[in-house]
Amino acid sequence: MGANLYPELGSVAHLFYAIDMYLSIHTAAGLALARLIPNPIVAFIAGLLSHFVLDFIPHGDEFLVDASFTRRRIRRRLLGAAILDGIILLCFLLLYIWITPNLYMPTVLASVAGCLLPDMLQGIYLVTEAKWLKPFSKIHDHLHNLPGHHLEWQKGVIVQALSFTALWLLLL
Numbered sequence: 695m696g697a698n699l700y701p702e703l704g705s706v707a708h709l710f711y712a713i714d715m716y717l718s719i720h721t722a723a724g725l726a727l728a729r730l731i732p733n734p735i736v737a738f739i740a741g742l743l744s745h746f747v748l749d750f751i752p753h754g755d756e757f758l759v760d761a762s763f764t765r766r767r768i769r770r771r772l773l774g775a776a777i778l779d780g781i782i783l784l785c786f787l788l789l790y791i792w793i794t795p796n797l798y799m800p801t802v803l804a805s806v807a808g809c810l811l812p813d814m815l816q817g818i819y820l821v822t823e824a825k826w827l828k829p830f831s832k833i834h835d836h837l838h839n840l841p842g843h844h845l846e847w848q849k850g851v852i853v854q855a856l857s858f859t860a861l862w863l864l865l866l
Contacts, residue, residue: 717780717783717810718779718783719857720748721783721786721806722786722857722858722861723744723809723861724802724807724808725787725802725805725806725865726864726865727740727741727805728801728804729865731801733801734801734803737801738805739808740808741806741809741811742808743808744808745809745811746834746837748857749812749834749837749838751853786862787806794865815827816834819831
């Protein structure tokens, strides 16, 4: 996350940062943590911390939009990415719940909520510019803008696919 890379396009270009590392990967991490940590409160905190660890890994979605894109194209690109990610997240979550016996749902929900909360807060900040979220947004932005942190999107897709696969294997 970071400063709006395309200020001439307004806040719309900045919205693509709200999906950060794809939410489906954060969800997979949350499920892995829920499997390891039985206490919902501890699982929530671990999920929250894991979000920032995963966001620190270069993942290539920083270049989902281009400065040459129109506002309409940016919205379509972001909406498409968010919908695809949401479908993957939902399918993965439902599959995991279906194939995993004896899940303690409060822990699962708490862990996944912890993993997703930072991106949800960032999305709220980017849409509303709520002053109380600005300090959080700056911290969240910092992780995405460390020197040498960016990857081309093609390489980022590979990193995210490998991350997702590794987390899935941990869950089996």
